[in-house]
Amino acid sequence: MPSAFSRHDVSRLGALVVGAVAVLSFPLWSPNPYILSAGIVVLSYAVLSTSWNFVGGFTGYMSLGHAAWFGLGAYGTGLLIVRAGVPSFLALGLAGVIVAVLAVPIGIAALRVRGASFVIVSIALVLVLLLVFQSWRDFTGGSDGLVVPRPFPDLLRPEHHAVFFYLFAALLAVALLAWWTIDRSRFGLGLKAIREDEDKAQSLGVPTFAYKLVAFVVSATFTALGGGLYALWFGDLDPIFQFSILIGSYMVLMALLGGVRHLFGPMLGALVVGTAIEYFKVFYGETQFHLVATGLLLAVVVLFMPDGVIPAVQGLLARFRPQQSSIREVTAAELREQVKL
Amino acid sequence: MTGSLLFQSLLLGILLGGLYALLAAGLTLYFGVMRVVMIAHAAFLVLAAYLAWDVHQRFGIDPLLSLVVTVPLFFLAGVGFQRLLIARLRPATVTMMSVLLTFAVALAIEGMLGFVYSGTQRRVQLSYSAASIEVLGAQVAVVKLIAFGLAALSLLALYLLLTRSRFGQALRATIQHPQAARLIGIDTDKVAGYGFGLGLATAAVGGAALSLDSTIYPSLHWHWIGPLMAIIVVGGLGSIPGAAIAAMVLGIGQSLLQLPLGTTWAQTVFYLALFATLLVRPQGFFGGRLAQRF
Amino acid sequence: MSDQPLLELRDIEAGYGRAALVLRGLSVSVPAGTVVCLVGPNGAGKSTVLKVASGLLAPRSGAVRVAGQDVTGLSPQRMLAAGVAHVLQGHSVFPEMTVAENVTLGAYTVADKARVAERIAFVQDLFPVVRERWRSLAGLLSGGQQKQVEFARSLMVSPKVLLLDEPSMGLDPKATAVVFEQVVAMREAGLAILLVEQNARRALETADLGCVLDLGRVHISGPAPKLLADPQLAELYLGGRPTVTSENRLS
Amino acid sequence: MNSTTNIATTGLTKSFGGVRAVDHATVEFQDGKINAVIGPNGSGKTTFFNCVTGMIRPDSGTVSYRGRDVTGKAPHRIAAAGIGRSFQLCRIFPRMTVLENVLAAARPRGVAALLGSARGTAEIERARGWLRRVGIDHLEGVEARDLSYGQQKLLELAGVLMAEPETIMLDEPAGGVNPALIDRIATLVRELNAEGRTFIVVEHNMELVMSLSDHVVVFDRGRPIAEGPPDTVRADPAVLEAYLGV
Amino acid sequence: GGGGTGGGDTSEPITVGISLPLTGDFSEPGKGVQRGYEAWAAAVNAGGGLLGRQVELRILDDQSNADRVVADYEQLIAQDQVDLVFGPFSTRLVVPSARVAQEYGMLFVEPAGAAAQVFEQGFDNLFYAAPAVADDHYNHLAETIIAMPEGERPRTAAYAAMDDPFAQGTAYGLKAKLEAAGIQTVVDEVYPPNTTDFSSIAAQIADSRADIVVGGTQYQDAVNLIVALQQLAYQPKLAAFTTAPTNPEFSAAIGGATEGIVSPTGYTPEAPYPSNVDFVQRYTAQFGSPPTEDEANAYTTGQVVAAAVQAVGCAEQGDCQQRLIDWLRTNTVETVVGPLNWDAQGRPQSAHLIQQYVDGQIRIVLPKDTAEAEFTYPKATW
């Protein structure tokens, strides 16, 4: 449907401009450092869920354990700085590379199974890393945590926030660009074919395993970079918080909420969920209700808009357009006339 | 490390394995029979344990007696859960979506527990909590023994029900081809609901067993779900005997490994086993009897 | 044949979800002891007709009657109780259950053990593969074998109305022959059979009446032999050349 | 025969548990021919296909394609070598539109092309072309899962063709397809064959087999029991006994 | 840091920003600390407030989560513009929050960050409002054991500690001293927080037949460990656990078999310090039961900051904070846990008391001079 494509492009362009402006101007109109830091958190969520979507969105492999990559990126960066004295941002880059390398063998193991098994494996990955990073005290600092020195020690906290806000924004932009490129590419279509029917895709000549692995590694790397940047910004790492299933599931929740088949879906989801989490915390902070609220939100999404808000909205719009039917509007007789073999 | 210590740990491992087995069987039921990955299973387990604790706290009733209430209660809850939530998912995506849905439920339950009972760790204090009997020089706590017996019994019952009974067949048929199942006269909604209820019932039993000899707190279920998930993959998704065997082996393994490695490292046995399984035999060691054809 | 048709669909309008109507005011009726054959291009709505008749799909308007009583919109279980059995198109065995379980489940609603045993023996004789592969998972059988198991499963009950959706698809000539023999036998036994076949010639040769379905409406209907003889019809829907059989040469 | 060998198997064997699905099958198909594989249900035709296309690994025996040994190669390698296949239990991408289904089958040439747009107008035109030729172009915007069974089979066929394979293996292409369309598919196959493509078709529709194929191989219990031109095969008593059953 | 809310004017209350784990893993002690702070605020306001201004607590819940605790203090300082901040609970949360405070140049007195590394982060705004850091909690006990005559002095010791900087710190502090004195370590187990199954650890301790068992524990883990040890019929000569024994529910939880169990404490309601007597009766009146250590440390935090504020005569953001810090560096403060003063890193310079269950009552037994009862060794069986 070429018309549809072009409509997409236009709306995308619009969203892009508006979004960019809104994001980039935020530090200017955010009333105080706290709001700004909240903004950074949301932005980092956006990076994470967009990164998650390289695997989840394209191949349909649901990883509840992406916190593993987040944690590895964060600790990788931190440890490189603390233990090896590598300059902050070099460490960030190195951590990204290291995780990419790590992701290959892990991907080879994990991607051997599909569906439910994969989900379980992904969860296991986080849990095992949590145990390792807790127990391996002399290297990781165990549950005493790891303190990552600030890259800009002489910046005041508000300025520090502003800088990192733009760093996260930049990373997000890169991730989005990469996703977009893949989405429209043949490679992307191959990945989607895998999502639909892996064996069939392979019989059509798609090297499924290689494709999956590439997507997996790319996703892991972006997530790790997000984690590393977070480490540089936040400064305090603790296994329990870096390798938590909750973070992993937030990524999934956000991506699903926005719509995994859409470039900006995860980002949108991050905006909603990120704000929601902050909100719930402010309102139900005294109780555990923030968990209930998050749970309910997730449930509602899964039940009522499994494809995310973007498609849900599009679906609504579609109601008003003339609906197209799946059956021919001409009889076999007329058809016979039309079609010249 | 002495031989008696080894033997002691072996016993502890077996007792622990029994509980793992029951819970893993529950998970297997959801998945093997209805392709649902029930992340909330452990959450319901903890919920049941809390109910047992609460009942004991208020009325001094023994947790075992609370089963009379919790089991039917959970069965009904399960039916409702399936009919109201799971049934709404698209058949094509039920496995994936159920993960998220049940995850959501797990969160909600944890939150509720935290809200009602606060984050405080709780433990049922029984007259026979500290009691133990001596077996060949090793001490076996009475509470652990009871928990084990409970698990073993319900596990057996579950297995027979699924394999021997007409209901079991209808249940499997329903999930494998709902349309065809309806066409041969199976009330698919009812059957699927009962199946789920059954699964939750095992969680109720497990919860009571758990409350006998362990501390409970709202976020405890994370502590359980990981190993359980690993167990059912190692055992082969969908195979109850597989789950049971894997649970035993890994439970004992964990208990023995604690001696040289300590508690934390010992927990990794589950995940190492999991990854080993992936490399050696992705479909799992005992089950994985999925008809895969082109 | 009784004047009152065993199965009757009146002015059925049906469709899936919000999508456009698939069946647009379609009417078919199948008297006892008759085979009515639905033919038509892919996507014409044949399977949809059967789904409506067996309760898998509730019509948006129109009525479904079985032996005169209105059963519109009843659930498949109720339909089965009312005597309507439906063999789905494509593959509908329970793949992870043994052939044995599949076949016995066919008699899920039958209480009488002896009768079940007897039917089992009967279908095993009809389809050797059912006996040979009794203990293996149905999902692992070959395509055609699975279809045979399905058909066998449907023979476990004895309904009043039988809806067959391309029963011969993927079957080898032998099995196909067996299936059509059974259809004939069941007609003799007084069942009302609504048969959808793409193997149209073969089907029409067996059927009493034929309906040509297109765009969710019945275009032409009449005695099967007449349809077979109609050259234009043959060209559009039956493919190849019209067959000239003894009956329609007379007419 | 002076034409070159296309697919050839020697002693190909695959058993599942007790069942010998394919049993020392030694078969040879010629380039540029329309070959048919027939045989009773469960005689191993599909398994044979699966072994040849690498979907499953044979227990023993070899598969060669145009002289190159491809035994046990991964399916995508075999597809890349130029063999396309359709599935008996019709496989499509359910949540993609009909058009995307066909586009997904287009094989990118070289790694560079991977990141190129999947929706080049040229590609779309080719895809539409195939949809038209199998007669479901009017459905291009419909999600594939909403198609009727026969429509799905046609869609799968279009996908296979989109990949422009040299050799095309079809597993019961006519099953569940409306007779009028069967005729059209037959014509299509003849045309493509005339363009030099080789066909290996599993089919139970004897009319089609006899009218279409140059060469017929008959399987029974995993073994080829007869082969040759349609008429001779049809006359073969073994075949009558094992398959046609008259 | 922010500009501050018009310091001197007496009409406005002084707002104190606090983030506490009211939910999550640390919610129990968290709530204790909250009560302590509230008790302090009540006391101050009853006494006419600070600098003639009422005190107002602004308490947020950090869900025992480091990300949250930082966000909380960020919000309190940058958005809510509180005048003062008090510390949160648990070492894990103290370090990140102390940094926020430091970067906004705020004084940071905290009731819970006792572990060694808290004081190794180079904070210049941090003060720990309790008598001693984790490692020194058992000092009196160690001295006493080492002083025992060869014959009855224990030879072997088993240690089990939660993987928590504080809990572990206490046990390992003692371990270091005993090992130095030649008492052999036969079991040394570290278990993750939230471990519920102690049977294996207990099995090893029982099997080692260690003379004394030391638990670096919080609350429930101690209970579980003790029950597990009872199940294995293990009888040590001395059993020392951190924190748990001071908890009122402790005795019931382990079936009353408390006799002889030892525990360090930085606080006892019986302590004679003047402000304590007042605190205990006020607190008991307000909450119905006497305060425990958590409440006391929180109250102490309040006292420390109050002292500085009174002395310096200001309470607002900005350079006032530095003046408060400087004052505390160089002065001693009278608190409910006795006089406190700090080294450059904020380590308090006093020591902890040792309590023991004697006839079902928990009593101070060490050091001798403040002892309420005789230290009994070996302990009765449980």
Ligand SMILES: Nc1ncnc2c1ncn2[C@@H]1O[C@H](COP(=O)(O)OP(=O)(O)OP(=O)(O)O)[C@@H](O)[C@H]1O
């Ligand atoms: N589940 C569905 N959702 C939406 N549309 C559907 C669905 N199933 C079928 N359709 C549409 O309804 C029309 C009729 O489908 P149906 O299966 O009845 O055709 P049919 O006559 O059985 O074709 P075939 O001979 O290929 O089986 C088709 O155009 C198809 O696209």
Ligand SMILES: Nc1ncnc2c1ncn2[C@@H]1O[C@H](COP(=O)(O)OP(=O)(O)OP(=O)(O)O)[C@@H](O)[C@H]1O
């Ligand atoms: N994955 C499998 N596991 C076990 N048995 C199998 C498997 N695949 C095929 N078989 C068996 O191998 C034999 C050949 O199956 P195959 O599908 O090749 O037959 P076919 O010739 O394609 O039959 P049809 O004409 O019905 O498609 C059958 O008996 C089938 O049961």
Ligand SMILES: [Mg+2]
């Ligand atoms: Mg159909």
Ligand SMILES: [Mg+2]
């Ligand atoms: Mg086949």
